[in-house]
Amino acid sequence: MNRRIMTLVAALVPVLILGVIGTVVTVPYVALGPGPTFNTLGEVDGKQVVDVQGAAVDPTTGHLNMTTVSVRDGLNLFEAFGFWASGQHGLVPRAEVYPPGVPREEIDKSNQQDFKDSEGNAEVAALHFLNLPTVVLIRKVGDGPAAGVLEPGDELISINGAPIAAPKDVVTAVSSQPPGSELTVAFRRGAGEQTAKIVLAARPDDPAKGYLGVTPGEGARPPMEVTFNLADIGGPSAGLMFSLALIDKLSPGELDGGKFVAGTGTIDQDGKVGPIGGIQYKMMAAREVGAETFLVPAANCNEARQRTPEGLRLVKVENLDGAVKSLDDISAGRETVSCG
Known part of the structure; x- marks a missing residue:
């Protein structure tokens, strides 16, 4: 009996050790997988995802879902194996997502700023497409002469009497003046127009030029x-x-004819659509919530073709004009430009 117990204990010890290692020791990988999707025509927490005030809004139905990728960090050995075996996730070296030596908070802040920038680009690209007027706004106020004077959201009207019609006008007006120059800035905050005198500092990367410390946008x-x-x-x-x-x-009718469309892609202010990462997981997420059509940046088409979920139609998109045309074609039952 004692010999049998000893044999059993000897057999169980490696299993117990493996169990402890598998649950305690983390691996240098993160798991990527389908993340949540959001209907940009709908609501989140009682608010419109894309909320328009001060203009007539046309009723919309259907879905234009944006998609995301989930990132799971701090995996132990068993969790990593489980995600890998699921077929719904992939493992990538942690350093690809969280570069060594860069604080997690800094990475998260950079990602959030990228998202904020994408919102501004999306707004301007749509307004340009619709031929609607734009103004120059302060997007960000840094540590410089404008801090405490100008605020994000202020509309710039003129600098030293010269009208500001585009963000480049701000750069020209400021960089053409040496440090120590006093500028008279006219701006609108809310319903009121104001003026302020601001003394320029030296530009960090070119001390001979003036520096205001703002990021303008449209x-x-x-x-x-x-x-x-x-x-x-x-x-x-x-x-x-x-x-x-x-x-x-902001336009009459419905772009997608009330159908369920999802997609992804960066966009610049000129409407050019750029590639993204994790396309296969975004397509999975879209199909799981019922999407039948997925808008794919042209540069991602090759990868998307190799991992297309069953029942999901891929539509290749190079720019905003093409995306709108494809949605019109979908609504009318016409063929679209595919990734095939």
Whole structure:
């Protein structure tokens, strides 16, 4: 009996050790998989995902879903194996997502800024597509002479009497003056117009030029105001779907004919659609919630073709004009430009 017990104990010890190692020791990998999707024509927490105030909004139905990738970090050996075996996730070296030596908070902040920038680009691209007027807005106020004077959201009207019609006008007006120069800045905050005198500092990368410390951008002309109400999302890949939702709301009819469309892609202010990462997981997420059509950035088509979920039609998109045309074709039952 004692010999049998000893044999059993000897057999169980390696199993117990493996169990402890498998649950305690973390692996240098993260698991990527399908993340949540959001209908940009719908609501989240009682708010419109793309909210338009101060302008007539056309009723919309159907779905224009933006998609995301989930990232699971701090995996133990058993969890990593489980995700790998699921067929729904992939393992990549942690360093590809969280570079060594860069604080996690800094990475998260950068991702959030990318998302914020994508919102601004999406708004401007949609307004340009619709030939609607834009104004120059302060997007960010840094640590410089403008801090405490100008605020994000201020509309710039003129600098030293010269009208500001585009963000480049701000750069020209400021960089043409040496440090120590005093500028008179006219701006609109809310309903009131104000002026302020600001003394320029030296530009950090070129001390001979003046520095104001603001990031200008374009936005809707008041009283129209566009707000994107999605929190805790990072990265720039929602830009295309945000633009399409805004166009749908500000134009007559429905872009997708009330159908269920999802997609992804970065967008710049000229409407060019750029590639993203994790396309296979975004397609999985879209199909799981019922999408029948997926808008794919042209540069991602080759990868998307190899991992297309059953029943999901892929539509190749190079720019905003092409995306709108494809949605019109889908609504009318016409053939679209596919990734095939």
